[in-house]
Amino acid sequence: MQRIGVFVCWCGSNIAATVDVDAVVEAVKNEPGVCFAKNYQYMCSEAGQALIKDAIKEHNLTGIVVCSCSPRMHEATFRKTAEQAGLNPYMVEIANIREHCSWIHKDMKEATEKAVILARAAIAKVNLNAPLQAGESAVTKRALVIGGGIAGLQSAIDIADAGYPVDIVEKSPTIGGKMAQLDKTFPTLDCAACILTPKMVEAAQHPNITLYTYSEVEEVKGFVGNFNVKIKKKARFVDSTKCTGCAVCTAKCPSRKGGNEFNCNLDTRGAVYIPFAQAVPNVATIDTERCIHFKTGKCGICQKVCSAGAIDFEQKDEFIEEKYGAIVVATGFEILDVTKFDEFQYTKHPDVVTSLELERIMNAAGPTKGTLLRMSNKEHPHDIVFIQCVGSRGNTCRDKTYCSKICCMYTAKHAMLIREKYPDVNVHVFYIDVRTPGKNFDEFYRRAVEQYNVDYIKGMVGKVWEKENGRLAVQGVDLISNRRIMLETDMVVLAAAIQPSKGVRNIATMLTASIDTNDFLTEAHPKLRPVESPTAGVFLSGVCQGPKDIPETVSQAGAAAVKVVGLLAKDKLVTNPCTATPNELMCNGCSSCARVCPYGAIDYVEKEVNDHGKREVRRLATVNSALCQGCGACTVACPSGAMDLKGFSNRQIMAEVDAICR
Amino acid sequence: MSENIIRISGINPRQCMKCGKCSATCPAFDEMDVHPHQFASMVVEGRVDELLASETLWKCLSCFACVERCPRSVEPAKLIEAVRDCVIRQKGGSYLSPDDIPEKLDSELPQQALMAAFRKYRK
Amino acid sequence: MPINENKEWKPLIVAFCCNWCSYAGADLAGTSRLSYPAEVKIIKVPCSCRVNPMFILKAFERGADGVIMCGCHPGDCHYSTGNYYARRRMTMLFSMLDYLGIDRQRTRVEWVSAAEGQKFAAVMNDFAKTITELGENVKLGDLRCKKQQD
Numbered sequence: 021m022q023r024i025g026v027f028v029c030w031c032g033s034n035i036a037a038t039v040d041v042d043a044v045v046e047a048v049k050n051e052p053g054v055c056f057a058k059n060y061q062y063m064c065s066e067a068g069q070a071l072i073k074d075a076i077k078e079h080n081l082t083g084i085v086v087c088s089c090s091p092r093m094h095e096a097t098f099r100k101t102a103e104q105a106g107l108n109p110y111m112v113e114i115a116n117i118r119e120h121c122s123w124i125h126k127d128m129k130e131a132t133e134k135a136v137i138l139a140r141a142a143i144a145k146v147n148l149n150a151p152l153q154a155g156e157s158a159v160t161k162r163a164l165v166i167g168g169g170i171a172g173l174q175s176a177i178d179i180a181d182a183g184y185p186v187d188i189v190e191k192s193p194t195i196g197g198k199m200a201q202l203d204k205t206f207p208t209l210d211c212a213a214c215i216l217t218p219k220m221v222e223a224a225q226h227p228n229i230t231l232y233t234y235s236e237v238e239e240v241k242g243f244v245g246n247f248n249v250k251i252k253k254k255a256r257f258v259d260s261t262k263c264t265g266c267a268v269c270t271a272k273c274p275s276r277k278g279g280n281e282f283n284c285n286l287d288t289r290g291a292v293y294i295p296f297a298q299a300v301p302n303v304a305t306i307d308t309e310r311c312i313h314f315k316t317g318k319c320g321i322c323q324k325v326c327s328a329g330a331i332d333f334e335q336k337d338e339f340i341e342e343k344y345g346a347i348v349v350a351t352g353f354e355i356l357d358v359t360k361f362d363e364f365q366y367t368k369h370p371d372v373v374t375s376l377e378l379e380r381i382m383n384a385a386g387p388t389k390g391t392l393l394r395m396s397n398k399e400h401p402h403d404i405v406f407i408q409c410v411g412s413r414g415n416t417c418r419d420k421t422y423c424s425k426i427c428c429m430y431t432a433k434h435a436m437l438i439r440e441k442y443p444d445v446n447v448h449v450f451y452i453d454v455r456t457p458g459k460n461f462d463e464f465y466r467r468a469v470e471q472y473n474v475d476y477i478k479g480m481v482g483k484v485w486e487k488e489n490g491r492l493a494v495q496g497v498d499l500i501s502n503r504r505i506m507l508e509t510d511m512v513v514l515a516a517a518i519q520p521s522k523g524v525r526n527i528a529t530m531l532t533a534s535i536d537t538n539d540f541l542t543e544a545h546p547k548l549r550p551v552e553s554p555t556a557g558v559f560l561s562g563v564c565q566g567p568k569d570i571p572e573t574v575s576q577a578g579a580a581a582v583k584v585v586g587l588l589a590k591d592k593l594v595t596n597p598c599t600a601t602p603n604e605l606m607c608n609g610c611s612s613c614a615r616v617c618p619y620g621a622i623d624y625v626e627k628e629v630n631d632h633g634k635r636e637v638r639r640l641a642t643v644n645s646a647l648c649q650g651c652g653a654c655t656v657a658c659p660s661g662a663m664d665l666k667g668f669s670n671r672q673i674m675a676e677v678d679a680i681c682r
Numbered sequence: 683m684s685e686n687i688i689r690i691s692g693i694n695p696r697q698c699m700k701c702g703k704c705s706a707t708c709p710a711f712d713e714m715d716v717h718p719h720q721f722a723s724m725v726v727e728g729r730v731d732e733l734l735a736s737e738t739l740w741k742c743l744s745c746f747a748c749v750e751r752c753p754r755s756v757e758p759a760k761l762i763e764a765v766r767d768c769v770i771r772q773k774g775g776s777y778l779s780p781d782d783i784p785e786k787l788d789s790e791l792p793q794q795a796l797m798a799a800f801r802k803y804r805k
Numbered sequence: 806m807p808i809n810e811n812k813e814w815k816p817l818i819v820a821f822c823c824n825w826c827s828y829a830g831a832d833l834a835g836t837s838r839l840s841y842p843a844e845v846k847i848i849k850v851p852c853s854c855r856v857n858p859m860f861i862l863k864a865f866e867r868g869a870d871g872v873i874m875c876g877c878h879p880g881d882c883h884y885s886t887g888n889y890y891a892r893r894r895m896t897m898l899f900s901m902l903d904y905l906g907i908d909r910q911r912t913r914v915e916w917v918s919a920a921e922g923q924k925f926a927a928v929m930n931d932f933a934k935t936i937t938e939l940g941e942n943v944k945l946g947d948l949r950c951k952k953q954q955d
Contacts, residue, residue, distance in 0.1 A: 090832045091849070119835025120847055124926075130843045137846060363707070363751060413699060414753030452701040482706030482751065497706040499719060504711045534885040542885075554885055598851065616854075618885045651884035652855030656894060668851055673860055680819055680846045681867035 022147050025056040025081040026139060027072055029063035029088035031118055036061075038122040040132040044087060047136040051143045055079055064094050069101045076105040083111040083146040087139050089118040108151035110597060110667060115142040137680055144679035148672045152597035157646040159245040159593060160345040163584050164189065166237055166527060169197020170216060170570060171562025171577045172350035173223050178581030179348075180228035184588045187230045187342060188223065189237055189251055191523065194299035195220050197352055201282065201376060203383040205570055206433040207464040213298060213385075220300040234305060236523075238339070240530040243619070243647035244557030245345045245593050253338040257306035258292070262330035265302030269322035269331065270294055278310045280387075284377040286395065287387035292322045292331075296385060304330075346584040347531060349541060349553070350561040350577065351524045356411040356517040360418045363483040364407065364514055370395040371492060372484065372512045375430055382437060392442060394510050396490065401510030404438060405494050406431050406449040407481045411517035413452070420517045422538060425567035427515035428455045432468040434513065439472040448475045448507060450496050458569070477505060484512055520564055532620055533558045540566050551580040555619070556649075559583050598667035599648035600655060602641045604629055606662035609639030613654035613663050621647035622654060683730040683768070691764035697754045698722035704748035704758045709792075714738040718748050718758040725761060730768075739766045743792065816870035816936040818845045820929070821860065823853045825883040826918045827875030833922030834929075841929035844936075845873075852876070853914075854887035858898040861912060862905070868944050871911045871936035875925070878916040888916070910935055911942060 026048045030036035041059040049057050056079045060068050063086055075081060084107070086098050091114040099109035117135040125131040161184055165176045168190030176186045188195065199205075200220075202212035223229050232251055239250040273290030280289035282296050291310035294302060304322075312319035313333060323331040355376050358366050366372045371394050373381070384390035394401050408431060412424045428451070435447045454476070456462040468474045481496040487508065494507040520539040528535045533553040534542045541564050544552040551560050559580040562573045587593075602613070604627070614622040621644045628637050641663070643654075652665045664670055688695065704718040705711055716724070716736040724733055733739075742762045749757040822828040828849050834841065850856055853876030861872045874895065876888040895914045902909050915928045 090828075090835070092829060092832055116832075116847070119832040121843075123835040123838055124840045125843050126840070127843075134843045134846070141846070141848070409701065409753075415697065415755050416753055419753050452699060478702075480701045480703035480706045482703060482708070482747070495706060497702045497711070497717075497719070499700065499702045499705070502717060502720075504705075532885075536880070554883070616886075616890055618887070649884060651852040651887045652850070653852070653884070653887050653890050656854060656857045656890070665851070665855065668855060670857065670859075673848065673850065673855075673857075674863055676848050677819060677860060677864045677869075678867055680848070681817060681864060681869050 022053045022083045022149075023055050023079060023081050024051075024053040024143060024146055025072070025075045025079060025084045026051075026054055026058075026143065027063055027068075027075075027084065027086045027088075028057070028059035028117075028139070029068070029086065030059060030061045031089060031122075032061065035088070035118050035122040038125060038128055038131040039117055039135045040128060043132050044117075044135050044139060048139050048143060051140060053083075053147045054143060056081065063088050064097055069097075072098070072101050073105040076102065076107050081107065083107075083113075083149055085113050085115055085139060085142040085146055087115040087117045087135065087142070090114070090116045090120070110152040111146065111149050113142040113146045113149065115139045140682070141676040141679040144675040145672045148669065148675055150666070152666055154597045155595040155645050156592040157243075157245050157595055159588060159590055160247070160343045161185070161588050162187070162342070162344050163346045163348065163588065164247070164249055164342070164344040165348045165350055165561075167197070167350035167352055167562070167564070168195030168223075168231070168233065169350060169352045169562065170199040170219070171352065171564075171573045172197070172348065173219050174574050174577035175348045175350060175559075175561045175581045175584070176229055177219065177223055177226065178578050179584050179588075180226045182581070182585040183228070184585065185228045185230070187232060187251075187344075189235050190231070190233045191236050192295065193234045193256065193303070193305040194295045194301070195223065195231060195233060196298075196300065198376075199570065200296065200298075201284075201379060201383075203379050203386075204433060204437060206429045207458075207460045209433065209437070217298045220298070224300045231301065232340070233301060237527060237530065240347070241620075242343075243621070243644065245587070246646070247344040247347055247557065249342055249344055249347075251340045251342065253340060255335040255337050256303065257308070257331065257333055257335045258304045259330045259332050259335070260301060260303040262328045263303040264328050264330075265294060265299075265304070266327075267294055267304070268325050268327070269304055272321050272325050274319065274321060275310050275312050278307070283380045283387045284374070286377060286380055306331075346557050346559060346587050348559045348561050348580050348584060349524075349527060349531070349533065349564050351521045351527060351564045353518045353563040353567075354521050356420065356519050358410055358514055358516045361410060361514070364410070364481070364512060365484045365486065365492070366514065369484075369486055369492065371401075371510060372514065374514050374516045375427065375434065376516075378434055378513050382434070392438060392445070399510075400442075401445060403446045403448070403507065403509040404511045404513060405481070405492075405507060405509045406435065406447070406513045406515065408449065408451040408515045409517075410514040412515075420519060420538060422567065423455065424515075424517045425455070426518065426569045429458075429461055429464065429569065431513075431515050432456075432465045432474075435474040436468045436472050439468075439474060446475065448477060448509070450477050450479055450481050452478075452480060458571075479505065518563065518567055524564055531555060531558050532618055540564065551576055551583055557587065593646070595646050596648075596650050597645075598650040598665065599645040600643045600650065600652065600663055600665050602643060602658075603662045603664065604640050605631060606660045607638075607640045608660055608662075609641065610659060612657045612659055613641055616653040616657045618651065618653070619647045619649055621649075684725050684728050686768060687725050687730065687761065687764045690767055691760040693755075693757055693760050693764075695722040695725045695756060695761060698756045699754050701753065703751050703753060704756075707747045707751050709745060709747065710741045710743050713741040718742075718762070721758050721761045721765070722756050730765070733765045734769055734772075736765075738762065739769060742766075814941060816844050816933065816941075817868060818842075818871045818873065818933060818936060819864045819869045820845050820847045821850050821853070821856045821872070821874045822847050822917075823855075823876045823883075823887075824849055824851050826877035826881065826916075827853075827925065829919035830875070830917040830921045830925040833919065834925040835922075837922045839922060839926035841926045842933040844933055845929050852882065852884050852887035853891035854884070854894075856891060856894075858894055861898060865907055865911070865942060866944065868942070870939070870942040871913075871932060873913045873915065873928070873932050875915050875917045875928070878918055881918065906943065908939055908942075910939060
C-alpha cells in the first residue's frame with residue numbers, strides 16, 4: 021500500500037475562488053492510501069515546495085498528488101521537488117484543477133465536486149505507480165549525411181568543422197547534386213560552379229569527411245545516438261585508387277549512343293564516363309547497361325587505353341557497416357516529368373525544353389558550349405516564351421499542389437541573362453503570379469522587366485504547336501487586357517515543378533521518418549523544430565523537406581548541422597522511462613506489436629521461460645527502451661494483453677476510469 | 683442563383699487561381715463576350731445576370747478543352763453548361779431560337795459546335 | 806438504487822485526451838476561460854493510440870453516459886501514426902457498440918490540436934448536449950451477478 025500525500029494549491033484566487041480547497045482536502049482524506057492532505061496558497065512557490073518536501077520526509081510518503089495547474093506547466097517542477105526529498109520523480113501525479121476545472125466553471129459547488137473527482141482519479145493512479153528510472157544510452161560520435169548536393173555538403177562541412185567525423189553517401193558517381201548543373205545563380209548572377217566546386221573540394225579534402233560516392237544506404241537499424249547503417253558501394257569497375265581522371269577512356273569509348281544525364285540527355289556520353297570535368301572524385305565509372313564489354317564480352321578498349329591500369333571488369337559491390345549517432349537527410353529533388361503536359365509539345369518538339377535543360381544550354385560546359393541555340397536546328401533563336409507554374413499549384417492528377425518556389429526567380433534570371441547576352445532575342449514570360457519574397461529578389465525581378473524589357477504577360481498558355489516553317493505557335497491569354505495572345509516563337513521553356521527525389525520514400529521508411537502527401541519529409545514542428553524529423557536523431561537539410569532556393573538550403577543545412585553537433589556533443593542521452601514493457605509469460609510472439617511500432621523499437625528473441633514449472637523456449641517480444649517513445653500503440657495491438665506501458669499502464673488508466681465513474 | 687449554378691455544375695469556383703489557362707486554351711475565345719476565365723469569379727461575385735445574358739453561352743463549343751487543362755479542377759465548361767441550363771430552364775427566356783441559327787452560321791463553324799448547340803434549342 | 810427525484814440528472818462523461826494535442830487544447834480552452842460542462846472529466850494518455858477500446862467499454866460498464874476520445878489531427882500525430890491506429894480501432898469499436906446495446910452516439914472521436922481551445926470547448930459542449938438528450942445510459946453490468954443480488 022502506498023502512503024500518499026495530497027497537496028491542493030489555491031493558485032492565489034485562480035483556483036480558490038471557484039474551488040473550495042478545504043472541502044477538497046476533507047474529501048480526499050479518506051481515499052485509499054492517503055495519509056496526508058493539505059492546501060496552500062502557492063504550491064509551486066519555494067515555501068509550497070518546502071511544505072511538500074517536509075511532508076514527504078515526515079510522513080514517509082511513497083507517492084504524492086498535487087492538485088494544481090496543468091501538468092504541462094509544473095509537473096517537472098513537482099517531480100524535481102519530490103526527487104530532492106528522496107522520492108522517485110515518477111511517483112508524482114498532477115490533478116489539473118485549474119485549466120480543466122476552476123477556470124472553466126463558475127459554480128463553486130460544481131467546480132469543487134469536479135476537483136474532488138479529478139483528485140480521486142490522480143490518487144487512484146498513484147496507488148498503482150511504480151518508481152521509474154530514466155535510462156541512459158551512449159552516443160556514437162559520428163554523423164551520416166545522405167545526399168551529396170549543396171545541402172548535404174554544407175551540413176557535412178559544418179559538422180566536420182566542429183570536430184566530428186562525417187560520412188557522405190551519394191548515389192551518383194560524383195558529389196555536387198543539382199547545383200552542379202546550374203549555370204548562374206540568382207539574385208547575384210554568380211556562376212554556380214564557381215561557388216560550388218570549392219565546397220566539393222573542401223568536403224573531399226576535409227580530414228573529418230569520408231565520401232561514399234556511387235553508394236546507397238541499404239539498411240538502417242538502431243536509434244538516436246546508435247544507428248547501425250549498411251552502405252552499398254556500387255561497383256564502378258574502375259579502381260578509384262588508380263584512376264587519375266585523365267579521361268582518355270571516356271573519349272575512346274565506342275558506345276556513345278546513350279544520353280548524358282548531366283546535360284539532361286541533350287547530348288550523349290560514353291559507357292565509361294566522368295559526369296563533368298570538376299567531378300569529385302574525379303574518377304571514371306562504367307555504365308554496365310551501355311558497356312559493350314558487359315553486353316557482349318568483347319571490346320575492352322578502355323582497359324587497353326588506361327595507362328594507370330585502373331579498369332577492373334571484375335569489381336564487385338562492396339558493403340560497409342558503420343555506426344552513427346545522427347543522420348542528416350539531404351536527398352534533394354528532381355524535376356517533375358512534364359511529358360504529361362502534352363499541350364506544350366514537350367515530347368514532340370526539341371525546342372520545347374524545361375528550365376533545367378535551358379540551364380545546360382546556357383552553360384559553357386553544356387551541349388552547345390554556352391551558346392543559346394535551338395535544339396532542333398542549332399540556329400540562333402529570335403523569340404523565347406517562358407511558361408510558369410507547369411505542374412505546380414494545381415489540384416489535378418498531373419499537378420503538384422504546392423508552389424515550387426524557385427521558378428519565378430530562375431525564370432527572371434534566365435530572361436535577364438538572355439536579354440543581356442542576346443539583346444535581339446524577344447523574351448515573353450507567361451505567369452500566374454510572380455512570387456519573389458526574399459532579400460533583393462523583387463528588385464531582381466523588377467530589373468528584368470524595367471531594365472531588360474522582358475515581356476511579362478499575366479496569363480497562361482493554352483497550347484503550343486509546330487508551324488509549317490518549323491517555328492512554334494503559342495496560344496495564350498493576357499488576363500489584364502482580357503485578350504487572346506498568339507505568338508510565334510523559336511523556343512518554349514517550361515518552369516517545371518520540383519518534387520522530392522524518388523529514393524526518399526525508401527530512405528524515409530528505413531529511418532521511420534515521416535513524409536507528407538507530396539513525399540517531402542515532415543519536420544518535428546513546422547515553426548520551432550524545422551530541421552528535425554519527428555524521429556529522434558534524424559535531421560533534415562535542403563529540398564527534401566520542402567521547396568527552397570540555394571541560400572535557404574545552405575541556412576537549413578547549417579541549422580541541421582548545429583542540431584547534429586548538439587547531439588554528438590553529449591556523452592549520454594537520457595531516455596524516456598515511460599516505455600512499453602512486455603510480460604514474458606503472456607507474450608506469444610505474434611509480432612502484432614512490432615507491426616504497429618512507428619520506431620522499430622520492438623524485436624523478438626528466443627528465450628527459455630519457466631511457465632508454471634514447464635521450461636520451454638519461446639519467441640518473445642523485447643522493447644528497446646532507448647528507441648521506444650512511449651506512444652502505447654503496441655499495448656492496444658497486443659492480442660494477449662502482454663504489452664503494457666510504464667507510467668500509463670492498463671491498470672492505472674482503468675483505475676482512473678473507475679475513480680471518475682464512481 | 684450562384685448557389686444554383688454551383689449545385690448544378692458540381693464545381694467549386696473558389697478553387698480558381700485565375701491562371702487563365704481555360705481562356706488560353708479555348709478555341710472560341712474571340713467569339714465570346716465573357717471569357718471562360720471570368721466565369722468562375724463572376725459566379726463567386728454573384729454576377730449571374732450578366733452571365734445569363736452573355737453570348738458566351740451559345741458560343742461555347744462544349745469541346746471541354748478547358749476542363750481537360752484546368753489545373754485547379756474548376757472546369758469552366760461545366761460552369762458555362764450550368765449557366766446555360768439555368769437559361770434553358772427559365773420559361774420564356776431570351777435564349778437562342780432555332781430561327782436565329784442560319785444567320786449565325788459561317789463556313790468555318792465546326793460541326794461539333796452545331797451538335798453541341800442542338801441541346802440549347804427550345805423544346 | 807433509489808433515484809433521488811429532487812436531484813437533476815447530470816450525465817457522466819469521460820474524455821481521453823492525447824498529451825501532445827488535445828490535452829494541450831483543453832489547457833488552452835482553460836486559459837481562454839471557455840466553459841464547457843463540468844460533467845466532462847479528462848484522462849490524459851500519451852497518444853490516442855494508447856486508448857484501448859476496453860477502456861471505453863470499462864467506462865460504460867462503470868456507468869459513464871458518454872465517452873469521447875480526442876487526438877491530434879490525422880497526419881499531425883507526435884508519434885506519426887498513432888491516431889491512424891486509434892481511428893481504425895474506434896471504427897471497429899463503433900461497429901460493435903449497437904450489438905452491446907450502447908447507443909452509437911455515446912462515443913465520439915474528435916481531432917483537436919493544441920491550438921484549438923475554442924474547438925475543444927465547442928466539441929465538449931456539443932457532446933455533453935448530445936449525451937444529455939440521450940439520457941442516462943444503461944449500465945453494462947454483469948447480468949449473472951445482478952440475478953444473484955436479486
